[in-house]
Amino acid sequence: MIKVSAPGKIHLLGEHTVVYGKPALLSAINLRVAVNVIANPKGARQSSKSMEVKDFSLITRNDLRKIIEPIIKKVFKIKTIPPYQVKISSQIPLGSGLGSSAAISAAYIAALLSFLKIKWDLNLINELTFEAEKVFHGNPSGGDNSAVVFGGLIWFRKETPNLKTIQPISVKKNRSKNFVLIHSGKPSETTRDMIETAKPKIKSILSSQENLTKQMELALKKGDGLIEIIKKSQKNLEKIGVVGKIARKIIKEIENLGGAAKITGAGGVKKGSGMLLCYHPNLRVIKDFAKKNNLPFFNVKIGVEGLKQER
Numbered sequence: 001m002i003k004v005s006a007p008g009k010i011h012l013l014g015e016h017t018v019v020y021g022k023p024a025l026l027s028a029i030n031l032r033v034a035v036n037v038i039a040n041p042k043g044a045r046q047s048s049k050s051m052e053v054k055d056f057s058l059i060t061r062n063d064l065r066k067i068i069e070p071i072i073k074k075v076f077k078i079k080t081i082p083p084y085q086v087k088i089s090s091q092i093p094l095g096s097g098l099g100s101s102a103a104i105s106a107a108y109i110a111a112l113l114s115f116l117k118i119k120w121d122l123n124l125i126n127e128l129t130f131e132a133e134k135v136f137h138g139n140p141s142g143g144d145n146s147a148v149v150f151g152g153l154i155w156f157r158k159e160t161p162n163l164k165t166i167q168p169i170s171v172k173k174n175r176s177k178n179f180v181l182i183h184s185g186k187p188s189e190t191t192r193d194m195i196e197t198a199k200p201k202i203k204s205i206l207s208s209q210e211n212l213t214k215q216m217e218l219a220l221k222k223g224d225g226l227i228e229i230i231k232k233s234q235k236n237l238e239k240i241g242v243v244g245k246i247a248r249k250i251i252k253e254i255e256n257l258g259g260a261a262k263i264t265g266a267g268g269v270k271k272g273s274g275m276l277l278c279y280h281p282n283l284r285v286i287k288d289f290a291k292k293n294n295l296p297f298f299n300v301k302i303g304v305e306g307l308k309q310e311r
Helices: 064-076 100-115 122-137 143-150 191-204 206-222 226-239 245-256 283-292
Strands: 002-013 024-039 084-090 153-160 163-169 179-183 260-263 275-279 297-300
Touching: 002 100, 002 143, 002 206, 002 275, 024 100, 024 143, 024 206, 024 297, 064 100, 064 122, 084 100, 100 122, 100 143, 122 143, 122 191, 143 153, 143 163, 179 283, 191 206, 206 226, 226 245, 226 260, 226 275, 245 260, 245 275, 245 283, 283 297
Parallel strands: none
Antiparallel strands: 002 024, 024 084, 024 153, 153 163, 179 275, 179 297, 260 275
16 A cells, blocks of 8 residues: 655745745645555546545545546556555645645645656656646646645745745744644635635735745744734735635734734635634633634644655
8 A cells, every 4th residue: 555645734924926926935734634545456446535534524626536647647648547546534624725735636646656656756746736736726826736745844936837936944943833723714715716806906915925925934033023924914915805704803803812813825705714824922822712712723833744655
């Protein structure tokens, strides 16, 4: 049996503007997806609907096989793939801004290549996962797949459609657990929908978000200034219309408690806005707030290992 795992990711800053060539700070986090592939000599194909799922509901919008297999066949000029079975287990909530599609695709691609005895490295998996992300989201930046494949904390910039800057950033270990994720509810809109929603007003925040991204990198290294940076970036995201009422209410209450929070994905308006990245000098305040209001929350560690083949 072949088993490959990949982490989820968060946007510390730069979501939406990264699509338009501005920098983003992304990090792999300690919530992972694992994909197992085994040979099936009897030839019975297992559909994505029957994939085993643990911890969270993990039902993709599309048949994964119909997305992943054509990419591999085209790149490696393979006509047929021998029968196999696949099992997916995940700790990553689907469609909540944590890069679930990128993580699943990366782990699936790597596991399937290993099954086919095709040698791979992280650069190859990243390229193939980006092709899968195009199917899921239409016009992705490439940031999500880069974060989950390479892991760690990265500075990412889409220079041109075919040229991307991926620079690792080091943060002291005692600052890698400074955040909590609160789930504001799964968005009813897709990432593609929210990119279209943001487009008419995106120019108004491009420069501001770029400056805040640079400030965030320095703040992560120094350990101060994070609250104001997060607040300002969240206001920008509200300005382009990607944050719903539910999330705005949660964020305002966290600010009243002396902390800060922002969406960490494409967002959502009609219902939830996905995961909120929350910061407070005393994280117990955030956790107690979440418990009191029955909000799902996750202790999150940034800068974790990326894609890997499990033993």
